[in-house]
Amino acid sequence: MISVKTVSLGASFCIKKAYLSLMIDTAPSSHTPYDQPPGSQEIHDLLAYLTPFVTYSILREKSLNESIDEAWNSLRDYVEQFGNLTNEKYRKHRATLLEFLSAYAALLKWLQHNKGLDAENIYIYTERMLVNMPQSSFLGTHDEFLPVIGVPDVVIVRADGNYGVVVDWKTVPERGNAAHYFQLALYRHLLQKVMKEVDAFLIYVTKSGMRKVVSLTRPLQSLPNAQTEYREVNEYIEKAKIVPSLLYGLTFCQSFLKTAVNIGKQYGIQAFNPRKGHRPCQYCGHREFCQYRFAKSTELTKEERKLRSTFFKLYKIALKKKSEEFKNLVDFNNCVRFNRLIFESPTVAKLEVALPRGEPFSEEVMRYSLGKTTVYIFSLNDPLNKNINSKVFYSPMLFGRYEDDEVNLVPRGAEQMLEVRVRMVSPMFAVRWLPLYLLYNLKPNAKIFGNILVCPGKVPMNIELKAVATIENAIVKYERGVSREGKWALEMIKNIVLTVADEYD
Numbered sequence: 418m419i420s421v422k423t424v425s426l427g428a429s430f431c432i433k434k435a436y437l438s439l440m441i442d443t444a445p446s447s448h449t450p451y452d453q454p455p456g457s458q459e460i461h462d463l464l465a466y467l468t469p470f471v472t473y474s475i476l477r478e479k480s481l482n483e484s485i486d487e488a489w490n491s492l493r494d495y496v497e498q499f500g501n502l503t504n505e506k507y508r509k510h511r512a513t514l515l516e517f518l519s520a521y522a523a524l525l526k527w528l529q530h531n532k533g534l535d536a537e538n539i540y541i542y543t544e545r546m547l548v549n550m551p552q553s554s555f556l557g558t559h560d561e562f563l564p565v566i567g568v569p570d571v572v573i574v575r576a577d578g579n580y581g582v583v584v585d586w587k588t589v590p591e592r593g594n595a596a597h598y599f600q601l602a603l604y605r606h607l608l609q610k611v612m613k614e615v616d617a618f619l620i621y622v623t624k625s626g627m628r629k630v631v632s633l634t635r636p637l638q639s640l641p642n643a644q645t646e647y648r649e650v651n652e653y654i655e656k657a658k659i660v661p662s663l664l665y666g667l668t669f670c671q672s673f674l675k676t677a678v679n680i681g682k683q684y685g686i687q688a689f690n691p692r693k694g695h696r697p698c699q700y701c702g703h704r705e706f707c708q709y710r711f712a713k714s715t716e717l718t719k720e721e722r723k724l725r726s727t728f729f730k731l732y733k734i735a736l737k738k739k740s741e742e743f744k745n746l747v748d749f750n751n752c753v754r755f756n757r758l759i760f761e762s763p764t765v766a767k768l769e770v771a772l773p774r775g776e777p778f779s780e781e782v783m784r785y786s787l788g789k790t791t792v793y794i795f796s797l798n799d800p801l802n803k804n805i806n807s808k809v810f811y812s813p814m815l816f817g818r819y820e821d822d823e824v825n826l827v828p829r830g831a832e833q834m835l836e837v838r839v840r841m842v843s844p845m846f847a848v849r850w851l852p853l854y855l856l857y858n859l860k861p862n863a864k865i866f867g868n869i870l871v872c873p874g875k876v877p878m879n880i881e882l883k884a885v886a887t888i889e890n891a892i893v894k895y896e897r898g899v900s901r902e903g904k905w906a907l908e909m910i911k912n913i914v915l916t917v918a919d920e921y922d
């Protein structure tokens with residue numbers, strides 16, 4: 418599973434950089450492959466929390482200036498408790514948040530007028546996970562080999578399920594705009610699997626005071642609070658679809674680079690040569706590792722050759738395991754159905770299903786037993802999961818820890834209710850589940866909180882792979898004199914790896 422941002426980097430910039438980003442770069446979530454400018458993550462997280470409330474306020478004709486503080490006051494306690502952000506951070510970023518949201522409000526008004534969105538007929542999701550699986554094995558035939566996972570900043574879905582909007586916030590327009598266009602083109606491509614019509618927009622606010630809405634699907638007339646621009650991205654998708662195959666080839670086949678470069682050329686996908694010392698390699702943080710990883714064997718010392726081939730074997734082991742896990746990221750064969758999801762608190766979702774009155778813990782009840790496991794929660798009433806049965810594209814509402822040792826059977830009229838709890842355990846992912854809780858507070862009776870499907874699954878993290886790659890990167894930098902830190906530990910790990918190499922030979 419490759420993040421949409423990594424694919425966008427490969428399609429727009431350098432396939433080697435996308436590979437190295439996939440392997441090495443660390444971030445709190447596996448979907449954020451490269452570092453953001455300082456403060457940018459906090460702004461993104463605050464926007465994720467504020468946007469649902471602000472969206473409904475704007476569509477109800479309230480002023481933005483009041484809405485933003487009202488939104489913050491209504492969720493401040495939860496965010497401070499669960500989301501690693503404070504009132505000071507909100508105050509610090511308030512002016513920037515207001516800039517983003519005023520451009521967004523202008524866009525929203527445009528959508529209200531032109532696409533019929535209103536507060537009563539939309540669902541709004543922030544930080545919602547979109548997953549696209551290949552339809553068969555890598556070597557088998559498939560219509561589309563696009564194993565990607567992406568988390569757009571905002572998705573608005575009209576409740577009829579026929580129209581959607583995807584929006585991403587950007588703080589850095591000076592570099593990487595093409596990567597942003599690919600990213601949004603990919604989100605749109607995924608959302609089109611469940612909606613006929615999807616519009617995509619980028620909202621830029623920069624330190625230099627630029628405020629701009631870039632439309633990627635239709636020309637926009639001028640908006641009151643922002644510049645507008647139109648970019649046509651339809652043809653971006655064919656190029657982006659090649660990138661995952663190239664990245665898989667580079668990962669599983671040590672001498673695939675030449676083939677990747679040749680295939681990539683046909684689609685306009687670039688790879689540079691860091692040995693030439695030209696731009697963009699001059700400024701690339703991965704330059705040393707790139708030279709070593711993609712060098713011809715004759716360009717490496719004997720020890721480097723040995724290190725490289727041993728690490729390659731370690732990657733293959735880690736990746737094989739991960740690929741298997743990701744194929745079953747959601748175990749659709751063992752799902753259970755509930756009637757309703759009710760948030761008892763920001764971290765506890767209660768799931769209910771009505772059962773006929775009978776013996777407690779009868780077979781009927783045991784059908785709902787998933788033990789203590791990580792689960793993904795879908796709503797079959799959610800337009801984003803219209804095609805969930807195809808298991809190609811899906812978008813969980815939530816994931817958390819299922820605790821069915823807390824099963825309760827509560828008599829209710831002629832029936833009894835079976836109740837199970839799902840707990841949100843990771844503060845790191847608060848930005849994923851807290852917005853849904855806030856949406857629930859705004860619309861507890863929304864249809865999406867009914868007809869619930871709960872499936873066991875795995876958390877999509879690449880810890881083992883990134884650990885191996887980070888160590889290899891550190892050893893290479895140390896050996897090549899780029900960094901002198903951690904001498905003792907790196908020498909020791911290097912010797913262990915070289916010993917492992919002897920064992921393999």
Ligand code: SF4
Nearest residue numbers: 431434689698701707
């Ligand atoms: S050093 Fe050059 S070729 Fe290597 S990843 Fe960076 S930009 Fe790409």
